Amino acid sequence: MSAVRVLVGTKKGAFILTSDGSRTHWDVSGPHFPGWEVYHVKGSPIDPNRLYASQTSGWFGQVIQRSSDGGQTWEPAGSNGFMYDGVPGTHKWYDGTPHPWEFKRVWHLEPSLTNPDTVYAGVEDAALFCSTDAAQTWQELPGLRGHVSGPSWQPGAGGLCLHTILLDPRDANRMIIAISAAGAFRTDDAGKTWRAINRGLKSAGIPDPDAEVGHCVHHIAMHRSRPRALFMQKHWDVMRSNDAGESWQEVSGNLPTDFGFVIDVHAHEPNTIYVVPIKSDSEHYPPEGKLRVYRSRTGGDEWEALTNGLPQRDCYVNVLRDAMAIDSLDPCGVYFGTTGGQVYVSANAGDKWTAAVRDLPPVLSVEVQTLP
Amino acid sequence: MIHVVLPQHLRTLARVGREVALQVEGSATQRSVLDALEAQYPMLRGTIRDSATQQRRPLVRFFACEQDLSNEPPDAPLPDAVATGREPFLIVGAMAGG
Numbered sequence: 001m002s003a004v005r006v007l008v009g010t011k012k013g014a015f016i017l018t019s020d021g022s023r024t025h026w027d028v029s030g031p032h033f034p035g036w037e038v039y040h041v042k043g044s045p046i047d048p049n050r051l052y053a054s055q056t057s058g059w060f061g062q063v064i065q066r067s068s069d070g071g072q073t074w075e076p077a078g079s080n081g082f083m084y085d086g087v088p089g090t091h092k093w094y095d096g097t098p099h100p101w102e103f104k105r106v107w108h109l110e111p112s113l114t115n116p117d118t119v120y121a122g123v124e125d126a127a128l129f130c131s132t133d134a135a136q137t138w139q140e141l142p143g144l145r146g147h148v149s150g151p152s153w154q155p156g157a158g159g160l161c162l163h164t165i166l167l168d169p170r171d172a173n174r175m176i177i178a179i180s181a182a183g184a185f186r187t188d189d190a191g192k193t194w195r196a197i198n199r200g201l202k203s204a205g206i207p208d209p210d211a212e213v214g215h216c217v218h219h220i221a222m223h224r225s226r227p228r229a230l231f232m233q234k235h236w237d238v239m240r241s242n243d244a245g246e247s248w249q250e251v252s253g254n255l256p257t258d259f260g261f262v263i264d265v266h267a268h269e270p271n272t273i274y275v276v277p278i279k280s281d282s283e284h285y286p287p288e289g290k291l292r293v294y295r296s297r298t299g300g301d302e303w304e305a306l307t308n309g310l311p312q313r314d315c316y317v318n319v320l321r322d323a324m325a326i327d328s329l330d331p332c333g334v335y336f337g338t339t340g341g342q343v344y345v346s347a348n349a350g351d352k353w354t355a356a357v358r359d360l361p362p363v364l365s366v367e368v369q370t371l372p
Numbered sequence: 373m374i375h376v377v378l379p380q381h382l383r384t385l386a387r388v389g390r391e392v393a394l395q396v397e398g399s400a401t402q403r404s405v406l407d408a409l410e411a412q413y414p415m416l417r418g419t420i421r422d423s424a425t426q427q428r429r430p431l432v433r434f435f436a437c438e439q440d441l442s443n444e445p446p447d448a449p450l451p452d453a454v455a456t457g458r459e460p461f462l463i464v465g466a467m468a469g470g
Binding site: 063076078081084 | 380420466
């Protein structure tokens with residue numbers, strides 16, 4: 001019988017939740033790396049026992065951990081070196097003044113689709129790194145930060161973070177990344193050169209609302225079968241692109257608020273997408289104290305609230321940008337974690353929810369692996 | 373041998389106990405002790421000193437013989453009691469919330 005493994009990064013360590021395909025009873029292991037912030041844990045799509053974890057601390061910096069047995073044991077990988085290529089230069093600080101590029105942490109790890117020893121890292125201050133030796137050593141792909149707009153990039157409230165990395169399953173040279181608060185960028189030559197892909201985004205919080213860069217993109221999702229269709233949760237606005245980011249259209253439709261962080265795509269229906277609306281940029285909790293996932297079966301615009309099993313009063317948690325994942329069973333499972341420490345699971349594509357675990361530290365990220 | 377006391381998080385990371393003993397080449401300074409520590413426990417590289425600048429991380433402190441040595445030059449000799457192994461060199465995570 002198939003099984004699932006849910007990889008949860010929290011403010012105080014990592015946790016691994018496992019269940020058989022029924023997804024009703026959960027074993028919880030952890031905390032792994034107790035006391036450290038674990039921004040992200042993700043497994044190789046071709047070797048599910050190979051996991052990578054970003055372990056970070058305001059005191060002791062960045063560590064990358066690697067597991068070769070599905071998270072039962074871990075080893076620190078390499079010597080924790082994330083060195084910007086060449087002279088790093090400056091980006092803009094919050095007040096608009098030049099500020100030196102300084103490495104702070106790894107927000108997102110994206111293992112290669114073809115080689116378990118190759119993994120990409122999205123970091124703060126925003127840059128893209130790659131390791132081809134299972135995270136022993138890292139090299140920056142400097143073309144991104146060298147984009148002509150690089151010196152103008154400004155941090156969002158969470159820092160100048162590169163948080164989204166999408167690898168195109170049909171084109172090994174194509175990759176899409178997103179940076180808060182610079183926007184989305186695409187490479188078609190394996191990271192050598194990059195183009196800003198933000199046409200159609202409108203952001204009231206920047207001087208030119210439809211500028212080429214400067215947008216606070218919170219997350220982007222793609223379905224493997226239709227990699228040109230992209231779905232974006234921006235600071236405000238849910239957006240859709242049908243042309244790999246060349247242009248974007250707003251699909252917020254009837255959402256109660258179009259602010260939020262997560263967005264993801266159904267495993268088997270590439271036009272079915274999920275978001276968790278959050279009240280506003282100044283009030284990071286669900287509107288009306290009701291935790292609701294919204295599902296659109298039409299690729300946006302028309303949304304239905306999914307509430308069965310979720311708290312519908314007095315709920316004031318947030319769901320952060322990397323804290324939703326979807327398994328590939330049928331029906332697919334949908335998972336999300338909250339800043340209140342709950343990890344909610346739906347084994348039927350969102351129709352009904354249960355908490356796999358309720359009292360973890362604030363959840364930073366959720367990934368899921370579907371196992372044979 | 374020079375004895376170095378590590379904070380809890382770094383003991384876990386390096387899979388060692390409270391204190392490690394190091395053979396340090398040449399005179400005992402912050403730099404030579406940390407070089408020896410990182411050579412013996414490579415997973416600690418970047419956790420005490422910034423990987424790029426080799427500067428002490430802002431929330432890491434160095435104590436020995438009831439003195440705060442955090443802001444001493446990295447090549448200044450450590451106290452004799454540390455160099456001769458009678459007193460440990462303490463690497464401490466600065467007190468702050470969390």
